[in-house]
Amino acid sequence: MCASVKYNIRGPALIPRMKTKHRIYYITLFSVVLLGLIATGVFQFWPHSIESSSDWNVEKRSVRDVPVVRLPAGSPLPERGDLSCRMHTCFDVYRCGFNPKNKIKVYIYSLKKYVDESGVPVSNTISREYNELLTAISDSDYYTDDISRACLFVPSIDVLNQNTLRIKETAQALAQLSRWDRGTNHLLFNMLPGGPPDYNTALDVPRDRALLAGGGFSTWTYRQGYDVSIPVYSPLSVEVDLPEKGPGPRRYFLLSSQMAIHPEYREDLEALQAKHAESVLVLDKCTNLSEGVPWVRRRCREHQVYEYPQVLQEATFCVVLRGARLGQAALSDVLRAGCVPVIIADSYILPFSEVLDWKRASVVVPEEKLSDVYGILQGIPRRQIEEMQRQARWFWEAYFQSIKAIALATLQIINDRIYPYAALSYEEWNDPPTVKWSSVSNPLFLPLIPPQSQGFTAIVLTYDRVESLFRVITEVSKVPSLSKLLVVWNNQNKNPPEDSLWPKIRVPLKVVRTAENKLSNRFFPYDEIETEAVLAIDDDIIMLTSDELQFGYEVWREFPDRLVGYPGRLHLWDHEMSKWKYESEWTNEVSMVLTGAAFYHKYFNYLYTYKMPGDIKNWVDAHMNCEDIAMNFLVANVTGKAVIKVTPRKKFKCPECTAIDGLSLDQTHMVERSECINKFASVFGTMPLKVVEHRADPVLYKDDFPEKLKSFPNIGSL
């Protein structure tokens, strides 16, 4: 930039001189050329150079060019690994400090190549999978490049496979990491632990307090609540395209497809095959394959050749036997094929068993029961098998199918331990998406009849109909269980009447003034509401008797998770128009109650105000209509239950149009209400309303029984 400005200043001065003096002219010519060259040189090395170097860093570096670190022979070794470690003893939680997002921060050490004193490398610098794993962490929300803010440290030293590294030197490399500190808060990933001849079930590299995400833990090496058990990744997950196959009975009942099976166990399996020839298939390595055929992808039974992993889709149950190691990559292939794994590996800690419910997707059989396995599996009901098949496939999709899935599930588990109050639930971990969609978890699931003594709070939404409001207040105050009355004054232009003018009633009366004339104000969770039961009532509902209201409250106590209301309405599917229609005629069915007079739990106020899906709340406020339909949708959607209509139908004075003055129950109104139903159904993505054919009446309603002995005699009369 500077250079170009200089040039511009000099340029005009040069041109007039050149005509007079040649020497000057040449000098000028050269200086101009020189200037250009200098400018070029400056740009080459000065500001541009910073940009390009960072570009280079991200895109074009080679693994072979990473810095080399020489480990002196006597450099320190970490302790072997503390079996008594738990999160509250070995993990430094202070490093995870306060984090408003409840998310741990993970730092990844930069890649180095470690060599011993004589220059021999300690291990392969990095494997494809470990590179993928670190990339996945780096791309996730957990990643931080600020080592001082990190809570978890992931070394870039690749220990996925113990066979590819030198144990002592790798441990030395770990110990010299800048924040090692006895391995506190360090996380190592290992899928193939141990080595010949005795194959330990956890990584043999001394690692002190470091957490180990390991494939193939046994109960003896797994530190419950500290280590994370992970799957052994199957490279076939990316190499082979295996479309999903739905659950159901398959050609073989039981299949064994592993190649390296201990002869004793193979004998047992062969015996099973001999006994149940049609339904059991035991495969082995192929011996006579022609050159060039990838033998990993073939299995044989005598001379019959089967393609692997495709053959797994032909079986209902697939044996996953332990080999030298407990963790087997075959588990991943089996799950993917939707085949229910029969896990025969004593003391094996199943992948992610801290959060995954393996009972739903697998059968665990003790090794000594291998010969009984057929009988054990036969005892499982068919419906359960289908569910297990579906579950197996879902586990693969969610937690096995890629290195990324494995890495993120591991971090999520550790995150859940550190922030338990924000942890994922059992259902979030285990339920397949289809179940998550169709199931309802009622927020008020505990069967409980609240005590009558608590009473209810009546909330009257009003604008300016003071006379009618006062009548409603007087009527409602006669109900024995009323404990408080709240008037929501929705008129900003007019003050509510003076205190002295209000009717004198036996319960506290509070007036809340609102900032804006919105219909949603009636469902705001006011601090003044102290009871669980809320009665929403319009300022013109004067026809309900005290008996009817008290009975409504009693009904609510028996159904505290529902909307309990008086005027009932119905939604219908209009086949001609192919959309929903609102119905207020005398029908045999009910799916909604109007909130012009309805009891409900105050929790639904919170839901309406803060958790209403989509733009429904604003839509209602803008249209000044349908707040009751929105409430019906919300409650039905979250509880999965129908409303309760109480007592016979009465002639309500235009219950539809209470909030909007002057609008009558005419055609346009019905059209608008139908529009609401269609709009809400599209926002919810489903039609949550439930249709029922009953209403609630007092036990002795219309029975031939002395009226004065009835608890609620004054019901239904006009």
Add this chain to the structure above:
Amino acid sequence: MQSWRRKSLWLALSASWLLVLLRVFPLLRLAVPARPRAGAPQGWPRWQDTELLQSFSQPGELPEDDPQPPPAPRGGSCDWGACFDVSKCRGGGLKVFAYPVAGPISDTQRGILASIESSGYGSVSPDEACLLLSLEAPAGECSPLPQQWNGGRNHLVLGLHSNFCPQTFQLGQAMVAKASPTVDTFRPGFDVALPLLPEAHPWRGGAPGQLGQHSPHPGVPLLALAEERGGWRTAGTESSACPRDGHCEQDHGPEQTHPGATLPNATFCLIPARHPDALHFLQALQAGCIPVLLSPRWELPFSEVIDWTKAAIVVDERLPFQVLAALREMPPTRVLALRQQTQFLWDAYFSSVEKVIHTTLEIIQDRIFGAPAHPSLLWNSPPGALLALPTFSTSPSDFPFYHLQRGSRPAGRFSALIWVGAPGQPPLKLIQAVAGSQHCTQILVLWGSEKPPPSRWPKTAVPLTVLAGQKKASDRFFPHRALSTDAILSLDAQSSLTTSEVDFAFVVWQSFPERMVGFLTWSHFWDEARGGWGHTAERANEFSMVLTSAAFYHRYYHTLFTHSLPKALRTLADEAPSCVDVLMNSLVAAVTKLPPIKVPYGKQRLEASPPLAPGGPDPQPPAQDCINQMAAEFGYMPLVSSRLRLDPVLFKDPVSVLRKKY
């Protein structure tokens, strides 16, 4: 010359301009978009030779593992597969033999023995049993090893109190079920963690949960802290008074101590990590106060099956401020769910010694059962695994309780089960009325009369089967194999119903598949004069039972009645037939904690034929005892009253009959 010079001058000039421009443009282009990128986290590099990296395992390596012979179980440490011989349980399922207690027997031990017997798993012979149970002496002294010890194989050493014989840890292959075991010695999947019970824990029945309402009352303090002396200290919503070690000082905020109150009244109950505080855990559960455990060193009770993340919060005591902030900001939805779950768990598994013992045995039974055992859903949602028998089904959809969670709906079919007692006439009119219902798929006649059943039955649209019943009243609730639908309409030969009534009642039942839906009602009451419970068939403003002579309910209750009701009660039912209604209603109420549902019944017939109740017009004398004996066996009065009846929407409304469906 001049022109050449001029030309070369222009050439040089334009060349240098060109050079400058060439350098400036890329600079500008780079400077604008690249600046923000330079500040972003650098991340893991994208290596240029990613494609060339080798896989962590070579293709041959995974399957080429050296096959190894099976290892012997390690001495000292045990897990289920290695140290329990399941084959002994193959024949008769779980059978438990408890060694007789040496010396004086304590109340708790008596309770444990009685609970084992009532569980149905009890066995009198140690040879037949597949689980041998050795009770710990209460004071912590060691009892001698029993004779069939066999290295502890298939043994369960059970102690409800924390002071345990130190020998326990050398017990080798025996499972240990003890109160609040420390995390370090607990063997997951093998040992069973029990709750630490107070000395005076009731052995049966047990106090119900204290939660009166779903959501916390606005005035209730946010926190209560367990104190060492056993009480609770409550702190207001200003909870800044708790320093790092989790001990709240009393110099801030509106706090008070309740030396006398044993149960906390707060939303969250902070329980420190010390071992004796395990006792506080149950108190918090009972009170519906969400336990917040400060990294306990003990294993939570029944952690093998109970998902404690749904009812309690285990936090790290080293981050008290974060924890308090998290509690204060916890969304109401979560608080609501946690609170309710504490109550459910208390009621289902902890409120009595009997429940604790039954849960322990059920866990072991589940392990023996293997794959088709109780799914997690059954353990962790009402009514709990003790009331959802796996012998009935292992699929949640077969039970009446889980339709919501599963997103399913009860099927639209029912079976009518007509009980013909002595002296029986074939109820032809009733059969026609019931068969007329579009939802009816089969009619079963349970012939309990002396006379042989008639050979000819009326022709009906649905299959009619006659089952030879025994003369016992409890036989009515036997889970007959022929019952193929979830819904059962239980009827008496004397019942009279119209098709429309049946249809309506069935549609109502579909909305409440876990409850009984009936036409005629009884109610129970506390009789001050006699100091006991009584019940009456008189019509009243409320009711708590519906008569099984005309009621819809789920098939599962037959299984529950036959297999889970104490034997003494079933015998009672056989002796006093009118007792079956009380028993069935109590059973369903104990499971659902809700009242039954009444639907309207034509009143003309009500007056014409009052003795619909089996056992004649006045069932009082034997039945009164029935209800009291039932309450004694349950340990509390399970019946719940209702004040409402469900009618068709247009019931008795002034509209044309043509518009009414029922």
